[in-house]
Structure formats: structure tokens, C-alpha cells
Amino acid sequence: MASVEVKRNFVQQLKESRQKIQDSFKRSHESLQARESNLLSLIDQIEKDYNSKAHKMNKLVEALNHNKLMTLDTLTDNELSETHQIICSAIDKKITELTAEIDSRDRQHIKLNGQTNKSHTDTFPPQVKPVVPNYKSKQLPTAYSCKKSNYQKSSGELNDARSVAVHYLTGNIYIADENNNRVQIFTGKGDYLFMFSENMNNPRGICISQNNVFVTQHSGNCINKYDIGGKLIKNVGSRGKGKIQFNEPYGIDVSDRNSNIYVYDSNNKRVKILTEELNFHSILGEGLLSYPLDVKVTRDRVIVIDDSDPCMFVFNSDHVLTNRMITKGVGKQTNFPICFDIDREYNIIMSDYYNHCVCIFNQKGEQIHKFGKEGQGIGEFYHPYGIALDNAGHIIVVCQKDNNCLQFF
Structure with missing residues (x-):
């Protein structure tokens, strides 16, 4: 039982x-x-x-x-x-x-x-464009914008344009118009939209996050933070060597990985790293850089351009130096490379200031193409300065002197 x-x-x-x-x-x-x-x-x-x-x-x-x-x-x-x-x-x-x-x-x-x-902006942050242009086909501009005049102060006119940044959500183009002490905004087709100028003192470098615009003030030795519409949110900095001090800041970029702001503190020979709220974070390249000019930040590396030989330094995301590239001098056909942007494959699109042209290098530092010559016509440059890629892969170039115009390639 x-x-x-x-x-x-x-x-x-x-x-x-x-x-x-x-x-x-x-x-x-x-x-x-x-x-x-x-x-x-x-x-x-x-x-x-x-x-x-x-x-x-x-x-x-x-x-x-x-x-x-x-x-x-x-x-x-x-x-x-x-x-x-x-x-x-x-x-x-x-x-x-x-x-x-x-x-x-x-x-x-x-x-x-x-x-x-992940959206496309997660995979390809704004600093690494999702489109790799066909550089060898870029001979003449597809658009030619910006009025020119003797005074160059009216809307849409430029006077000593320095830097270009593209808002990756709207495609609008923001230009640091230095001698007019303002930032001007154009559509992706080059049509003038609006400007802002609050607390400007020789704006030189410019970068854009999703919601904010950051501008270096060369003579003011400070950094301004604006909203996308141009309202001043915060201003930090003064002349000196302290944590939130600068000596003629040039290029600036924002990290899509952590939203930190990287600023070329040129005469202090270093890159200053700030938080998105413009508080001090850390310093990069001190004792290594000679005269830093521009910087670009991606998810896995920081690339800086310096008026030295080698002129490009590549750091990983932990700020460890991983590569040095010589892209200036007779053998490399560049003379005072001053601004650059990078595409998804880490090709470097660089404005060659004294050779009046644009040069493209692969991530090994090998020149793969160049275009442009000295002049004031379409497809010509006189001291090209600001340069950027838009979301469609167009190369946008502005010149510092004489031919104050916005050219698309």
C-alpha cells in the first residue's frame, strides 16, 4: 500500500x-x-x-x-x-x-x-560624417554664396570668416565672422538665415552640439556658450594660464561620447578640456604641442593640428598619444595647415592656408587628393581657413581674406 x-x-x-x-x-x-x-x-x-x-x-x-x-x-x-x-x-x-x-x-x-x-547619430557622431565624399570628383563648387561689399557688415556678408560648423540635425551652417564680431547662420544651400553677436570679441573657433553652440573669443580669451538660436547661456575665461584661463584660443570641438569641450589654447601650447557646462576637466598635450590650431574629437580618438613638424597628433579616447603625422613641408605639399574636418573613414580634409588649396589625407597621413588654387573666383581660394563636411558629404570652405565667400564642393 x-x-x-x-x-x-x-x-x-x-x-x-x-x-x-x-x-x-x-x-x-x-x-x-x-x-x-x-x-x-x-x-x-x-x-x-x-x-x-x-x-x-x-x-x-x-x-x-x-x-x-x-x-x-x-x-x-x-x-x-x-x-x-x-x-x-x-x-x-x-x-x-x-x-x-x-x-x-x-x-x-x-x-x-x-x-x-542606436540612431545614425549614435553610430556616426556629428564629428564623423556618415557620408564619405568622392574627393577626386570635387573640382568646382556646386554653390557659391555670401555677398561681398566694401564694408561687409550687412546680413549675409563676411569679413574675415574663420571657422565653419554644421548643425547635424538641421544642416544649418554656422560661421564665425571674426571682424564683424558675430556668428552668421546659413541654410545647407547657402541662404542667409540669421546672426547673433552677444558678447563677441573676435570669434574664431566654433562647434555645435545637439542643442548648443560654443565659440572661442580670440581677443577676449574666453569661451561663450549659446543656444542654437544664439542666446548667450554662459561665458567663461580670461587671459592667463589658470584652469579656466586662455591665451588666444583657436579651434574648438565637442565630444559626442561625453559632451566634453576641447579648446586649442594656442599660446599656452595645450588643449584645454572643459565639461559641457564649461567647468575645468583636464589638459591634453602640454609639453608636446608647439602652437595648436584646431582639434576634432570622435568616439575613439582626438586629433589635433599643430604648427610644428609633425603637425598632427592622434590620441585615443584615454588621451594616450598613438600616432604622429607629418603633413607639412615640401615633401607633403602643405604650408600652414590651419583647420580640418574628418569623415567616417578618418580621412582628413584640411585647409592649406599659404598654398591656397584644400588637401585630403588618409588616416596614415598619406595625401590622396587636393584641389583649389590662389584666386578669388569660383573654386579658388585666398588663405582658406574654416572647413567642414556636411551630412551629405559636401566640403564647405570659407576664406579669411579678400574672397569672403562660402563655397560648397
Whole structure:
């Protein structure tokens, strides 16, 4: 009898175990279905929001175009220009808000297998463009913009343009217009949008994060932080060698990995690293650099250009020096390389100041192409200075002297 009872209990235990396994898998299946439903609903909502706001953007653009037609006979040129600036700024702001909102929701909420889906800006940060241009085909500009005049102070005119930065969300181009003590903003096609000039003192270097613009003030020996629309948020720095002091700062860039700001502190012969809030973080290259001019930061390396031989220093993300490249001198066909940008494959697109051309090097420091010559016409340069890649792979160049224009290649 005892053996029969044991057998009955064992059978009952097997039945209960089988039921528990089935119930467990059923609950897991229901949980996965619910998770799948939530994720798909979130995707649907994001798409709906995007379509809704994109429709509003189209309406705003239509209103802008309609406004242009309706006001041509009733407004003066200045009034029409001001109206155009206001509406364009509103459109840019809406586009920025929309993109930032969708990007934020995508990063924070859409998770599969415990990891956040990465957008294209995660994989290719703004400092490493997602498009590698066909450099050998870039002989003449596809666009030629910016008015020129004797005084060069009106909207859209440049006087000693120094640096160029592209806002990777909107594609707008920000130019440090040094002798006019302002930053001017153009569309990706070279059309003037607006400017800002609060607390400017010879702006020279410029870089853009998702929501902010950082500008080095060469004569002011300081760094300014603005929002995308040009409102001054913070100013730090003075002349000296202290933690938040500079001596003629030049180039500046923002790290997409941790949002730190890298500033070329030229006469102090070092790169100063600040937090996004412009607090002191650390120093790079002290005792190594001779006269630093420009810097670019990616997720895995920091590249600096220096008026020395070798002129390019490559550090890893821990700021350990990993390579030195000689890209100046007779053998390398560059003479005072002053600004540069990099593409996804770490090709270096450099403005060659005294040779009046643009040179392209691979990440080994080997020159693979160059274009341009001295002059003031299309496809010609006189002391090219600021240079940048946009999201479509166009090379954008501004010159410091004489041909104050914006050229696209």
C-alpha cells in the first residue's frame, strides 16, 4: 500500500511540475506579447507625431512662401527681410525641437534585448560624417554664396570668416565672422538665415552640439556658450594660464561620447578640456604641442593640428598619444595647415592656408587628393581657413581674406 501511495504522489508531482512549466511559459509568452505590443505602439506613436509635426512644418513653409508673395507690394525690403528671418528662425526651432524629441524618445524608451536601439547619430557622431565624399570628383563648387561689399557688415556678408560648423540635425551652417564680431547662420544651400553677436570679441573657433553652440573669443580669451538660436547661456575665461584661463584660443570641438569641450589654447601650447557646462576637466598635450590650431574629437580618438613638424597628433579616447603625422613641408605639399574636418573613414580634409588649396589625407597621413588654387573666383581660394563636411558629404570652405565667400564642393 505504501508503494502505491508513493507512486500516486510521484505522478501527482509530475503533473504539477508539467503544469507549472506550462503556466510559466504561458506567462512569459503573454509578457513578450505585451512587450511587443507596447514597442509597436510606441513606434506607431512616434511615426504619428513625426507625420503630424512634419505636416505642420509644411504648412509653415507654405505660409512663408505665401507671405513672401502677399507682402512684396506692401513691405519695404528691410521689413520683408525681417519677416523672412522671423519665420525661418521659427521653422528651424520647430525642426530642432521635433528631431530632438524623437531622438530622445528613441534613446530612452525603445529597448530590445536590454539595449537601446542606436540612431545614425549614435553610430556616426556629428564629428564623423556618415557620408564619405568622392574627393577626386570635387573640382568646382556646386554653390557659391555670401555677398561681398566694401564694408561687409550687412546680413549675409563676411569679413574675415574663420571657422565653419554644421548643425547635424538641421544642416544649418554656422560661421564665425571674426571682424564683424558675430556668428552668421546659413541654410545647407547657402541662404542667409540669421546672426547673433552677444558678447563677441573676435570669434574664431566654433562647434555645435545637439542643442548648443560654443565659440572661442580670440581677443577676449574666453569661451561663450549659446543656444542654437544664439542666446548667450554662459561665458567663461580670461587671459592667463589658470584652469579656466586662455591665451588666444583657436579651434574648438565637442565630444559626442561625453559632451566634453576641447579648446586649442594656442599660446599656452595645450588643449584645454572643459565639461559641457564649461567647468575645468583636464589638459591634453602640454609639453608636446608647439602652437595648436584646431582639434576634432570622435568616439575613439582626438586629433589635433599643430604648427610644428609633425603637425598632427592622434590620441585615443584615454588621451594616450598613438600616432604622429607629418603633413607639412615640401615633401607633403602643405604650408600652414590651419583647420580640418574628418569623415567616417578618418580621412582628413584640411585647409592649406599659404598654398591656397584644400588637401585630403588618409588616416596614415598619406595625401590622396587636393584641389583649389590662389584666386578669388569660383573654386579658388585666398588663405582658406574654416572647413567642414556636411551630412551629405559636401566640403564647405570659407576664406579669411579678400574672397569672403562660402563655397560648397
